[in-house]
Amino acid sequence: MMPDHWGYVLAAYGLSAAALLGYWRHLARRRRALDARLRSPRAAAPGKAAIPKKAAIR
Amino acid sequence: MSARATRILGGLALLALAVGLAAGFGYAPREAVQGNVQRIMYIHVPAVLTAYLAFGLVLVGSIGALATGRAGWDRLAGAAAELGVLFTGVTIVSGSIWGKPTWGTWWTWDARLTSTAVLFLVYVGYLLLRAMVDEPERRARIAAVVGIVGAANIPIVHFSVKWWRALHQPSTILGPEPSPIAAPIAAALFVNWVAFTLLFLYLLLRRVELARLEDAWVPETRR
Amino acid sequence: MIAYARRTWIVLWKDLLVERRSKESLNALLFFALLLLFLFQFALGPDRERLHAALPGLLWLGFVLAGLLGLGRSFVAERDNDCWDGLRLTPGDKSAIYLGKLAANLVVMGAVEAVILVLFGLFYNMDLVSVAGPLGVVLALGTLGLATVGTLFAALTAGVRARELLFPVLLLPVQVPVLLATVSATQIVLAGQPLVDAAAWLRLLAGADLVYLVIGILTFEFVLDT
Numbered sequence: 001m002m003p004d005h006w007g008y009v010l011a012a013y014g015l016s017a018a019a020l021l022g023y024w025r026h027l028a029r030r031r032r033a034l035d036a037r038l039r040s041p042r043a044a045a046p047g048k049a050a051i052p053k054k055a056a057i058r
Numbered sequence: 059m060s061a062r063a064t065r066i067l068g069g070l071a072l073l074a075l076a077v078g079l080a081a082g083f084g085y086a087p088r089e090a091v092q093g094n095v096q097r098i099m100y101i102h103v104p105a106v107l108t109a110y111l112a113f114g115l116v117l118v119g120s121i122g123a124l125a126t127g128r129a130g131w132d133r134l135a136g137a138a139a140e141l142g143v144l145f146t147g148v149t150i151v152s153g154s155i156w157g158k159p160t161w162g163t164w165w166t167w168d169a170r171l172t173s174t175a176v177l178f179l180v181y182v183g184y185l186l187l188r189a190m191v192d193e194p195e196r197r198a199r200i201a202a203v204v205g206i207v208g209a210a211n212i213p214i215v216h217f218s219v220k221w222w223r224a225l226h227q228p229s230t231i232l233g234p235e236p237s238p239i240a241a242p243i244a245a246a247l248f249v250n251w252v253a254f255t256l257l258f259l260y261l262l263l264r265r266v267e268l269a270r271l272e273d274a275w276v277p278e279t280r281r
Numbered sequence: 282m283i284a285y286a287r288r289t290w291i292v293l294w295k296d297l298l299v300e301r302r303s304k305e306s307l308n309a310l311l312f313f314a315l316l317l318l319f320l321f322q323f324a325l326g327p328d329r330e331r332l333h334a335a336l337p338g339l340l341w342l343g344f345v346l347a348g349l350l351g352l353g354r355s356f357v358a359e360r361d362n363d364c365w366d367g368l369r370l371t372p373g374d375k376s377a378i379y380l381g382k383l384a385a386n387l388v389v390m391g392a393v394e395a396v397i398l399v400l401f402g403l404f405y406n407m408d409l410v411s412v413a414g415p416l417g418v419v420l421a422l423g424t425l426g427l428a429t430v431g432t433l434f435a436a437l438t439a440g441v442r443a444r445e446l447l448f449p450v451l452l453l454p455v456q457v458p459v460l461l462a463t464v465s466a467t468q469i470v471l472a473g474q475p476l477v478d479a480a481a482w483l484r485l486l487a488g489a490d491l492v493y494l495v496i497g498i499l500t501f502e503f504v505l506d507t
Contacts, residue, residue, distance in 0.1 A: 004094045005159040012098040012155040016105070016148045020257065023144055027264050034271055124503050179454035186450060190442040196507045200437050203500045204451060207430060210496060211455050214489045218458035221481060225465060 064267070068260045074253035078104075078246070086246035098156040100246055104254035105149040106174060112142030112258065113181065113209060120205030123198045129273060132198035135205050136188055137265035139181050141258055146178045169216075169223040176215050180208045194273055285377050292381025297388060299358070307389060310351050314397045317343045318404050332405060337467035340401060341460055345427065345453075347393050352431030353448045355382055356439040365440070369505045379501035383432045390424050407471070415476040416467070422486040423463035429493035430455050436504045462486045 082100035089096035119135025122128070153171050154164050165171070184204050191197035239247075300307055321339045325332050332339075359365050368378055398416075402409045409416060434452050438444040463486065466479040476483070 006094065008095055008155050008159050009097055012101055012152045015151055015155070016101050019144065019148055019151075020261075023141075024261065024264075027261070027268060031264075031268055031271075034268070034275065037275065038271075124500065176454055176457045183447075183451045183454055187438075187441065187447055190447060196440075199503045199507050200441065203433065203437055203496075203504055206500065207433070207455060207493070207496055210492050211458065211489075214458045214485070214492065218461040218485055221485070222461045222465065 064260065064263050067256065067263065071253065071256035071260045074249070074256050078250035078253040081246040081249045086242050087240070089243070092160060095156060095159050098152050099243075100250045102149060102152040102156060103247055104251040105145045105152060106170075107251055108254045108258045109142050109145040109149055109174075109177070111255065112138045112145060112262075113177070113212065115262075116142060116181070116184075116205045117209035120202035120209070123202040124206075129194060129198060130270075132194070132201065133266050133269040133273070134262075135198075135201060137262055137269060139184050139188075139205070140265060141261055143178065143181050143185060145254075145258065146174060146181070149174050150178060167223070169220045172223070173216055173219045176219070177212065180211065184208060285374055288371070288373060288377035289381040289384065292378050293384040293388075296382065296385035300385075300389065306351060306354060307392065310347055310389070310393045311396050313350060314343060314347055314393055315400060317346060317397075318400050322404070333407075336401070336405060336407065337464045337471060340397070340467060341423065341464050343397050343401075344390070344394055344424070345456065345460065347397070348390060348424075348427045348431060349449050349452065351389055351393065352386055352428065352435050352452075353438075353445065355386060355432055355435035360439040365505075375502040375505050376498040378505070379432065379436070379497050382436075383428055383497070386428045386432050387424060390428055394420060394424065412470050412473065415470040415479075418476060418483065419463060419466045419470055419479070419486075422483060422490060423459060423466075425490045426459035426463075426486060426493060427456060429490060429497050433493075433497040433501065433504065436501065437507075440507060458489060459486065462489075 078100065082097055088094055115138035116135045119131045119138060122131030123135060150171065157166055158164050184201065187204055188197055188201050191200055325335060359368055371378065398409055401407055431452055434448060438448045441447055462482045466482040469479040470476065
């Protein structure tokens with residue numbers, strides 16, 4: 001009969017939870033950064049203002 | 059999918075995970091041969107099944123991207139690949155931690171772990187490739203071809219590793235799966251598998267949404 | 282159909298001609314093979330038994346490493362010399378280009394493998410002549426598996442950042458089953474057993490080769506569009 005290895009069980013569950021949670025938080029962080037960029041004044045007038053035309057060839 | 063529906067899905071996933079946890083520790087009994095260490099299986103098996111689902115979606119997205127040329131398919135492929143790598147990592151780590159007290163070693167070249175490791179390597183390469191191409195259309199096509207090759211290779215890897223193992227080592231007595239699976243264990247496995255699938259779908263939706271927004275804005279904010 | 286075959290032949294002929302005139306790849310690859318021989322000997326030490334036990338694996342490691350170098354360069358000439366658009370604008374079925382390139386790669390790899398075999402036979406005192414037939418079959422199937430995916434991925438990575446890193450990173454995991462099959466089959470053949478003992482492995486190789494070839498043919502035109 002095998003002894004219980006609760007340490008290993010905890011490690012497995014803990015690491016898995018950390019990985020999944022970490023990815024979810026990573027997604028949330030990128031989403032927040034994107035939202036911040038969207039809300040910035042430069043984004044207020046997309047199209048003409050956001051893509052400056054190269055007027056002259058240097 | 060609307061933001062609200064996605065949030066509901068996330069809540070459902072969380073609930074299912076909680077139920078799965080309860081099932082894994084409360085409902086399912088202590089396994090006769092391996093003891094409580096066997097409970098790691100309630101992560102390991104659902105994770106690998108979810109990973110296969112993810113890589114199946116990578117194939118679907120890759121074929122769709124080539125067939126239709128629409129960016130949405132490629133976003134699906136890329137998102138699914140990220141999640142597939144994540145869940146494969148969980149599979150490998152949980153399998154390794156399970157193996158240490160069970161077989162006495164952190165790693166063993168048994169058929170499933172080896173196949174899973176090769177899968178991991180293939181799709182990490184796929185993600186690296188995606189990271190090296192900036193233009194969305196180019197990236198979509200290049201990634202799609204690799205995605206198709208990677209997916210087509212999965213059964214080939216499976217058989218080659220299985221036969222290779224049969225040659226080089228007789229099967230171990232303590233395999234990862236107890237042969238006849240008791241009903242409570244099967245039930246707990248099923249619940250956890252459903253929970254993982256829900257979690258996967260939720261994360262997939264969020265990742266695809268993120269990609270869609272980034273693709274719309276990156277060309278302009280990059281100036 | 283005739284035009285298709287002709288286009289394939291033209292690509293093959295052009296590549297072999299370029300190679301014959303410049304001799305850059307082939308000479309370097311052959312020298313690389315010689316270096317590998319020494320490397321393996323030094324890495325595994327003077328123990329004769331250990332080296333002989335590892336020979337099937339070392340043989341295929343040699344082929345794979347040489348393949349990585351040789352195959353990775355398949356489309357570099359076109360990409361670096363701005364000929365890529367020339368490929369893209371070829372009339373007709375683009376997969377003819379893929380087959381032509383594949384054929385050229387097979388010829389070069391075949392030459393390198395033959396030399397590696399001779400060197401192995403000499404330096405490690407292996408009797409390869411008696412098993413030449415079966416060994417040839419294994420070699421053919423294995424090299425096909427390496428070259429089909431290698432040629433496709435070479436085209437894929439030709440225009441990508443860090444292509445010299447990405448090519449091996451992408452190719453090697455996909456080659457795992459081919460490697461397992463060829464090493465196992467080679468071991469059987471080198472032990473003097475009849476080819477039929479390796480039938481399962483050879484069937485796997487043949488099946489894999491077919492899958493890779495079909496995918497290459499079907500997807501090559503998409504690769505060119507990048």
